[in-house]
Amino acid sequence: MELDEPLFYALPTGGWGYMYFPRNVRFARTFDRPYLGMTARFHKSWADFGGLKPYAALEYETAQMIANGARCSIGDQMHPRGTLDRAAYENIGRVYARVTAREPWLHDAEVVTQIAVLQPPERKVGQAARPPVGAGEGAVRMLTHLKHQFDLVSTIDVGRYELVIQSVVVPDDLGELVNVRIHVSEVLPVLRVRAF
Numbered sequence: 001m002e003l004d005e006p007l008f009y010a011l012p013t014g015g016w017g018y019m020y021f022p023r024n025v026r027f028a029r030t031f032d033r034p035y036l037g038m039t040a041r042f043h044k045s046w047a048d049f050g051g052l053k054p055y056a057a058l059e060y061e062t063a064q065m066i067a068n069g070a071r072c073s074i075g076d077q078m079h080p081r082g083t084l085d086r087a088a089y090e091n092i093g094r095v096y097a098r099v100t101a102r103e104p105w106l107h108d109a110e111v112v113t114q115i116a117v118l119q120p121p122e123r124k125v126g127q128a129a130r131p132p133v134g135a136g137e138g139a140v141r142m143l144t145h146l147k148h149q150f151d152l153v154s155t156i157d158v159g160r161y162e163l164v165i166q167s168v169v170v171p172d173d174l175g176e177l178v179n180v181r182i183h184v185s186e187v188l189p190v191l192r193v194r195a196f
Helices: 020-031 055-067 086-106 134-145 175-187
Strands: 007-009 036-040 071-075 115-118 150-153 163-167 190-193
Touching (some): 020 055, 020 150, 036 055, 115 134, 134 150
Parallel strands (some): 007 036, 036 071, 163 190
């Protein structure tokens, strides 16, 4: 089965954390295809029956989705008893009412970004090691807090951005990125950031 649009399932309170979606959506939206963000009404993990994610959390997660140009979805699963959780659906209804009220501004909206962040490859170290937090997440945190509009990219269309940020952890043996860096440095300002 082929998906018509990329799906980004992220249950922030279930282990992914609140940086997973904002980081990955900024990469996905560069592909000129529709994309969908999905969270769940569960608080700790999928099928966390008896748990109820707070309204404020669902509101924040769906607001992130629509602010980044994604369609939004809130997942659920029927309890083994064959019933749906009334309190969960009251929360979901309130959240979707908020999204619906904003739909006039969302139809045909386009994400406008000023900054491209060259996404360095992040490798696992050692057997069964967790991937490092790395430069990509650091750039997302910094630029989000500074309220800048940006994309994470592996290659760039130089005409789209006013500034390119490149981490020095991007190895020079990646020929394509080196060529992009050299080409961009002649046209656009390039901010090189070194990790300490």
